Amino acid sequence: MDDHRIRLLRYRLSPSIQFDDFMTITDISTFFCPTRIYMGVGAHERIATIVRDRGCTRVFIAVDAALLASDFYHRVTALLKREGVATVTFSDIEPDPSAHTVARALDVCRAHDATAIIAIGGGSTIDVAKAVGIVLTNGGRIHDYEGIEKFSIAPPLLIAIPTTAGTGSEVSGSCVITDTEKNLKMSIRHAALNPAAFAILDPLALRTVPAHVAAHSGIDAFVHAFESYLSSQSNLITDAINIQAIELLAGNIRQFVADRENMEAAANMLCGSALAGITFGQTGLGNVHCMARFVGAEFHLSHGLSNALCLPTVSRFNLLANPAKYAKLAAAMGRPIQGLPVLDAARVAVEAIEALCADLGIPRRLRDAGVTEDKLDGMAELCVQANYNRWNPRKTTLADFRNLFQEAF
Incomplete structure (x- = not known):
């Protein structure tokens, strides 16, 4: 065996299925997950502790418009109100959100002087929240950051609460924003800086999907x-x-x-x-x-x-x-x-x-x-x-x- 290779025993599904018994690794691999995850029924209540511990007093909320009248959204905003957090909400978010939507949301976030962001919704909403945070701290337009690790300044604290079980955007290192002029989707990727700091996986958030x-x-x-x-x-x-x-x-x-x-x-x-x-x-x-x-x-x-x-x-x-x-x-x-x-x-x-x-x-x-x-x-x-x-x-x-x-x- 070449000395630059490591051979690791691979388990078998059953004695009758004869797989290659060894897995060959020829390159060094890495694994990284910067998100703290809270999961379970009622996990959204942890938001109060997070904003209190992090000293968040002004928060920008990106939310799916369909959730504005939901019990779950009102639970979250009530928690923030009890903690004395001033909030502003942006809900004009379409599926496969455009760079124009990101720009409008950014204006609202800046006008509120928000120091933290909460996203409540599906992948589109969480991606908008991510994009707003990137441009808020790095400047320019979201177009400037298409590709891999094109920004270097960490966005503000992001708490992501998925209301669909699909994109995994709350923990992934990417967000996807549509360039409507070119009719293409831009993928903005950064494994360390793009995932949310906190992900709240509460099944109560999925009841109205x-x-x-x-x-x-x-x-x-x-x-x-x-x-x-x-x-x-x-x-x-x-x-x-x-x-x-x-x-x-x-x-x-x-x-x-x-x-x-x-x-x-x-x-x-x-x-x-x-x-x-x-x-x-x-x-x-x-x-x-x-x-x-x-x-x-x-x-x-x-x-x-x-x-x-x-x-x-x-x-x-x-x-x-x-x-x-x-x-x-x-x-x-x-x-x-x-x-x-x-x-x-x-x-x-x-x-x-x-x-x-x-x-x-x-x-x-x-x-x-x-x-x-x-x-x-x-x-x-x-x-x-x-x-x-x-x-x-x-x-x-x-x-x-x-x-x-x-x-x-």
Whole structure:
């Protein structure tokens, strides 16, 4: 064995599945999570302690407009009022928020002279809150920070309270803002400075989410774990976290979509989403997110739905790159694979993914969601330019992307 390699024993799913018994690590890997997480029913009450301990007296709140009349929002604002915190609220936030929305929110935050930010909502709201914080301390426009680690000054304290179990934005090192002039989504990434300082995972916050939003955001969380697990940049720590995330998400999403009052399912979904959010910023994602990025921008579909539409096709394409991991994925999704050869067990994972999408009412094809065939070639070219080959387990050419879009169409 080469002396620069470390060989670690890899566990087996069952005695009948003959995986490569060792995992070879040729590079040094890292893992980092700067967010303190409070989770469980009533976890939002910890906000009072946080603002008191941090001396927060003026807070900017970014919130989904649909939540303004909710019991949960009033609980949070009542806590802040009792602590003597002066607040200002911004709720004019659209799905896939634009840079113009960030600029308007920033004006409100600056006028209030806020020293801390609270985000209450889904991924769009949390991403706006992150973007406001970045520009507040670093200046310029949010466009200036597209890419990886393009800013260096820490944003103000951010407390993120997700009201959907999907993006994991509360703990991830990225935020996505739409450049409406270029009709493209900008990804702003910083593993250390972009995650929220505190994440509140309270299932009470999920009670009013519509069923279709629960389904789309839940699939988004699943794709985060799925693609992070298969990423060429994955490591032993991210693998362990992602397998747990997949078990939580695949094992609870159906029950959660059926009944958002199911607090156990909601808590498990929030935890699974956060786990995947912790990992994907460190491993990168893959072809599902690459394709969905341009489908969503071109046809104004939600991020979760765009991912769901591309997931089955990409899962079939990537299978050959790592059948052993696909077999473990099938087991994590609750499918029996004992006695199956690795490749057959891997195919079970794809079947499980297709069944999950069908059970949640995801349209079978891109055309069923309004995507038109004339845009497929252009989106394939954008996918190549985006260079997700840095992370996707199977190298993908322009011809491959064209075929993937055609298959999904």
